[in-house]
Amino acid sequence: MLNEILLSLARWLDSQSWSTQIHESIYLYSWIETTHVLSLMIFLGMLCVIDLRMLGWAFDKVPASTIANRLDKPMMIGFAIMLISGFLLYYAIPVRTTQSIWFRTKVILLILAGINAFLFRAKMQASASSWDLDPIPPKRIRVGAGLSLLLWSGVVITGRAIAYDWFDCRRELPYVMYWAAGCVDEMAAFQ
């Protein structure tokens, strides 16, 4: 049911002239993708600095909260640019992207990374006063930072893998792959 709704939405987006224009333009799509990659440098770069501090591997003489608070704003600016450019990339090729197993995994990892960031922040705000000046933060904070880097690495690799057509619906795949990718028509044909 959800797959049908998502596919209908993707087809509606695909029918819009702006979607086609971005997809078929010689330079616009490339520039949007370049912006997406460059904003990754801003967002993920800032995130790396924060997580390395939380792991005790960088800026160990600076209070952890100082690094987290000061880098939060540029990190969120990078994230906003990444989100807008990411949506435009999806908008340009909505049907194939909706039925991409890589895109679906990326969205799940993004949600998990978001939950981890939320819990991490809550944990940090609740206890920062007790370890803020410690060169190496407590284990639970280090685990959160490590998990953050791991989840974002997953987001990067699955994001990059969207370009590969190994598991596209048009290919001959096991039923479970059609199900995971939401290949509605192929699943119907299979049955």
Add this chain to the structure above:
Amino acid sequence: MDLYPLFEWLDTSLLADISKAYGGTFAVIQMFHLMGMALMGGMVLVGDLRLLNILLKDLPSEMVIDNTHKWFGVGLTIMIMSGIFMSSAVAMKLYYNSMFAAKMAALATGIIFVYAIRKPLLAGDHTELNPWTLRIVAVTSIMIWFTVAASGRWIGFS
């Protein structure tokens, strides 16, 4: 100097065999390339925005540069190692790709700039330097590394 033999050698190397045979390996290595780029980019931005007095203003710039430089080196190493592997998969195509040549030129400029100019210049007390020198170093650094990243992405489009 014609680098054709170097690309030809890379095209027939063991690395090329691995990268051509297993598409998945290429994708995973590319992830390391992007993560290395993000790590390096983050360190460049934090260091240079501190020199421009935009970020971490309450911390001594010497300390920020010192902390970011070490991890910049780690990011750069990851990027170069993974970049060599990725290049081996399409070595002959890259030889004729003008955007790849542009990226290599920008990368060489960046490495020379960092290790021959930026690092020695910022090794001492920053208050002894003209504020405009710091600003010019920071803006040049950001421009070079964003050019490296952007031209890298455009290799795939050209």
